[in-house]
Amino acid sequence: MKRLYIETVGCQMNVLDSEMVVASLRKRGYELERDEASADVLLFNTCSVREQAENKTYSALGRLRSLKKANPDKIIGVMGCMAQKDQQLVFDRAPYVDLVVGPGQLSRIPDLIDQVAAGHGKQMAVSLGRKDAANEEVRRSHETFDPLRDPTMRPTPFQAYLRIQIGCDKFCTYCIVPSTRGPEQGRPPQQIYDEARILADQGCKEITLIGQTVNSYRYKSGESTTRLSDLLVNLSEIDGIKRLKFVTNYPKDMTNDLLAAVRDLPKVSPYLHVPAQSGSNTVLTRMKRGYSVEDYREMMARIYEMVPDAAVTSDFIVGFCGETEADFEATKQLVSDCRFKNSFIFKYSERPGTKGAELLADDIPFDVKHRRNNELLELQNRISEQENQKFLGQRVEVLVEGPSSRAVSRGEVEGDLVQLTGRTPCDRIVVFDGNRRLTGELVQLAIYECAPHTLFGAIVTEHVTPKLLPLGQGA
Ligand code: SAH
Ligand code: SF4
Ligand code: F3S
Numbered sequence: 390m391k392r393l394y395i396e397t398v399g400c401q402m403n404v405l406d407s408e409m410v411v412a413s414l415r416k417r418g419y420e421l422e423r424d425e426a427s428a429d430v431l432l433f434n435t436c437s438v439r440e441q442a443e444n445k446t447y448s449a450l451g452r453l454r455s456l457k458k459a460n461p462d463k464i465i466g467v468m469g470c471m472a473q474k475d476q477q478l479v480f481d482r483a484p485y486v487d488l489v490v491g492p493g494q495l496s497r498i499p500d501l502i503d504q505v506a507a508g509h510g511k512q513m514a515v516s517l518g519r520k521d522a523a524n525e526e527v528r529r530s531h532e533t534f535d536p537l538r539d540p541t542m543r544p545t546p547f548q549a550y551l552r553i554q555i556g557c558d559k560f561c562t563y564c565i566v567p568s569t570r571g572p573e574q575g576r577p578p579q580q581i582y583d584e585a586r587i588l589a590d591q592g593c594k595e596i597t598l599i600g601q602t603v604n605s606y607r608y609k610s611g612e613s614t615t616r617l618s619d620l621l622v623n624l625s626e627i628d629g630i631k632r633l634k635f636v637t638n639y640p641k642d643m644t645n646d647l648l649a650a651v652r653d654l655p656k657v658s659p660y661l662h663v664p665a666q667s668g669s670n671t672v673l674t675r676m677k678r679g680y681s682v683e684d685y686r687e688m689m690a691r692i693y694e695m696v697p698d699a700a701v702t703s704d705f706i707v708g709f710c711g712e713t714e715a716d717f718e719a720t721k722q723l724v725s726d727c728r729f730k731n732s733f734i735f736k737y738s739e740r741p742g743t744k745g746a747e748l749l750a751d752d753i754p755f756d757v758k759h760r761r762n763n764e765l766l767e768l769q770n771r772i773s774e775q776e777n778q779k780f781l782g783q784r785v786e787v788l789v790e791g792p793s794s795r796a797v798s799r800g801e802v803e804g805d806l807v808q809l810t811g812r813t814p815c816d817r818i819v820v821f822d823g824n825r826r827l828t829g830e831l832v833q834l835a836i837y838e839c840a841p842h843t844l845f846g847a848i849v850t851e852h853v854t855p856k857l858l859p860l861g862q863g864a
């Protein structure tokens with residue numbers, strides 16, 4: 390038996406990719422290992438979306454220098470977006486790395502590890518450009534149609550990601566993803582359906598369809614075109630699947646057929662992640678996002694009109710090139726008006742290789758980015774808490790995900806009654822006390838308290854009034 394240590398950062402794509410890599414290595418006799426020092430192979434699945442993510446990976450690699458020196462047989466691999474972006478630079482910065490593999494070449498990892506073990510030296514497998522990333526091997530590498538996908542790598546055994554699209558064609562000027570993940574390609578609907586069936590047969594109840602711009606999904610075959618809304622209709626028919634979600638949406642492609650599917654299909658969660666990035670038209674133009682603030686507001690109005698109970702979430706970048714105080718105020722206004730369930734807020738990080746890095750100066754000082762980040766976060770948190778307050782006294786249905794992080798950190802591993810967490814259809818986290826055997830079940834909760842990012846609930850038990858028997862007739 391060989392031992393595999395794997396560390397994953399980045400988005401859902403990477404979580405799914407790691408799941409596939411672990412599955413392919415299990416077939417070759419590997420077992421997962423949580424301790425770096427005991428592992429034979431150490432893999433890092435990396436992200437390049439912000440510099441900080443890369444620095445984290447390089448410092449994690451730095452810690453392995455002495456381990457590798459003492460144990461030259463250990464194999465260290467870097468995979469994912471940073472491997473694709475940095476290529477030879479990974480070997481230059483961390484000379485004890487043996488393996489560099491881009492997101493399109495992951496299926497080759499088991500063979501490449503064997504090559505290193507056989508003494509053939511360092512191995513690198515990456516796409517040579519966006520064209521190369523459109524070839525058959527890359528597409529196959531992203532196939533998740535594999536019954537041996539490793540459920541232990543998933544957030545839980547009853548929740549799974551299902552890739553419906555690879556790559557991105559939008560080329561926002563700040564973003565590295567189109568160059569690390571290649572051109573946008575939709576997977577054939579039949580493959581997606583078959584994979585969902587297998588997941589359902591394995592006991593999976595919630596599937597999250599993933600793509601960088603998931604609602605841009607189109608698959609043409611002859612005369613017919615399949616859209617995301619069509620996929621949702623088809624996947625809804627699968628018994629066993631109780632919930633369907635999809636991320637991440639592109640504002641321009643939020644079409645009415647999709648909103649109608651969210652409204653009409655009971656299994657589809659009314660949860661929509663649609664990043665706005667900025668509330669200022671000058672900034673949006675510089676970002677090349679392809680829509681105006683007015684377009685975004687129109688989309689929000691349409692969402693709330695067609696799906697009144699929708700929970701919308703967003704991403705924002707603060708301190709993008711040339712962002713003035715007035716631009717930032719416009720972003721705050723948008724956040725105030727849209728009342729997002731929550732927003733992820735990022736400080737702009739210049740990415741070499743993007744149009745932004747080439748053409749625009751990263752001219753907003755760090756402390757200004759930092760202040761805007763905090764201000765926007767504070768505003769969003771206030772809104773999140775107000776939106777959560779609407780749930781006080783309400784009943785919600787959650788899919789129970791397991792013991793809460795508090796229960797886990799307190800080491801509450803024994804006993805049936807623990808603090809559990811679950812998620813509502815609108816993706817809100819609810820904490821409640823219950824039997825750990827409820828994990829994976831749908832449970833009704835009454836909400837009695839809330840914080841900006843958490844609801845607190847209690848299991849609803851149907852009160853049955855006991856039938857009173859006349860005296861003397863009891864058992
Ligand atoms: N495809 C998705 C997600 C892309 S990456 C989408 O289009 O929404 C996730 C988020 O990271 C983005 O929405 C953006 O807010 C942020 N991001 C991307 N590049 C960044 C950069 N260079 N600096 C800071 N944040 C960035
Ligand atoms: Fe990046 Fe824009 Fe594509 Fe999202 S849509 S992955 S932000 S280029
Ligand atoms: Fe990061 Fe690549 Fe995802 S850059 S956000 S891991 S697509």
